Amino acid sequence: MTETSWRDNLRALPVFTGDLPTFDTDATPASPIALLEEWLSGAISANVAQPHAMTLATAAVDGSPSARTLLLKDITDEGLWFASLDSSPKGRELAANPKAALALYWREQGRQVRVVGSIEKGPREVSEKDFLARKPGARAAAIAGPESEVLSSQQKFLDRVEEAKAILEFRPDFVPDEWTAYLVRPESIEFWQAARERDQVRLRYSRDESGWSKSLLWP
């Protein structure tokens, strides 16, 4: 058993180590989507682990928040895409309150991207294409049972996955109606870069009727 407290143990952990990229905010493009693509390409080239994993925060109409990790599925001029079941808790929250926040964190580069925006369902064919591109096990798991409901035993889930795999073998084009490609249309995107000596650079793009504007933020 350690004699130091969690507070001391945690304080001793390093946060940013190694070389970090620089962030020249004067050289940034007019569109935050272009900068997001630049940063994501940089994260992929730098072998950042799971650079497409992001936190999605939603809120119920009573204001209760919830957050979970999801995969970024696409970036288009319209915004960022993810996919999920619209029958899940997040899907129900988004139906009632179609606003969300996303956070991507690339620890190896000391970079964070925060997105706030409105949410809409994409065209059906995008959802179908997304589902059919999933590996067979992931497709089976998605249709095995009601996501996030209480499960009586892990064996029950495994049995249902086997049943689902048999259905999918028989109907390889099956896509559940609930599988949904969601578009986050950004209203603001903030780019955050850590630097040596804990200096940080923050740039926020905000959208209004005339387009995107940029502001530096106090770290």
Ligand SMILES: Cc1cc2nc3c(=O)[nH]c(=O)nc-3n(C[C@H](O)[C@H](O)[C@H](O)COP(=O)(O)O)c2cc1C
């Ligand atoms: C790395 C990672 C990637 C994930 N990707 C997805 C995803 O793309 N879509 C999804 O619905 N759930 C994904 N999940 C599972 C979600 O975090 C979550 O458990 C599930 O969607 C239920 O969320 P809800 O109860 O808030 O609706 C992922 C989890 C992890 C850890």
